[in-house]
Amino acid sequence: MSILVRELLKGKRVVLASQSPRRRELMHLLTDDFEIVSPQCEEKSPKKLDKAEEYPLVFSQLKCNDVVEQCKPDDNTIVIACDTVVIYNNEIFGKPKDEADALRMLKTLSGNVHEVVSALCVWYRGNYHFALPVALVKFRDNTEEELRCYISTGEPMDKAGAYGIQELGSMLVETMSGDYNTVVGLPVNDLAKLLYKALTE
Numbered sequence: 614m615s616i617l618v619r620e621l622l623k624g625k626r627v628v629l630a631s632q633s634p635r636r637r638e639l640m641h642l643l644t645d646d647f648e649i650v651s652p653q654c655e656e657k658s659p660k661k662l663d664k665a666e667e668y669p670l671v672f673s674q675l676k677c678n679d680v681v682e683q684c685k686p687d688d689n690t691i692v693i694a695c696d697t698v699v700i701y702n703n704e705i706f707g708k709p710k711d712e713a714d715a716l717r718m719l720k721t722l723s724g725n726v727h728e729v730v731s732a733l734c735v736w737y738r739g740n741y742h743f744a745l746p747v748a749l750v751k752f753r754d755n756t757e758e759e760l761r762c763y764i765s766t767g768e769p770m771d772k773a774g775a776y777g778i779q780e781l782g783s784m785l786v787e788t789m790s791g792d793y794n795t796v797v798g799l800p801v802n803d804l805a806k807l808l809y810k811a812l813t814e
Contacts, residue, residue: 751788
């Protein structure tokens with residue numbers, strides 16, 4: 614699907630609503646011609662939701678809406694937004710506030726299975742398309758000494774769940790199930806399906 618989408622995106626104005634270097638790198642699998650526009654909106658749900666999995670969907674649309682307004686799109690414009698969260702026991706583990714918060718998250722996740730949800734929102738010609746890919750990650754029984762050593766590298770501080778599976782954080786992981794890129798932060802295969810649907814329906 615991604616190969617077909619590369620052809621469909623030629624000549625389109627593609628806007629990625631993210632400053633994440635990981636998402637930028639993964640977008641190159643679909644197209645080398647895209648813009649980066651950073652969302653300026655506050656990631657806050659207008660209401661309390663029953664399931665933690667619903668929040669990233671809300672946040673991805675908020676980001677998408679914000680960037681649509683910023684970039685003054687025409688019929689040739691596609692805006693792509695994604696929001697990634699780690700969920701354990703229906704609690705969202707976002708980016709840690711500080712090192713103590715990172716340690717709390719990592720100690721809670723150690724020895725357990727958690728969900729990583731990367732909600733996608735694609736805007737094209739006034740229509741929205743959504744996907745909610747989920748991957749399951751099991752952490753090893755990491756010691757506090759290991760976790761403090763990892764935190765001291767600074768890597769966890771800008772990442773949901775306080776770890777990056779594509780970097781040193783991979784050594785905290787025992788197993789995973791699902792699309793690896795969902796955990797990294799941009800599920801490219803699911804995004805390709807959304808883009809194909811948006812461009813051909």
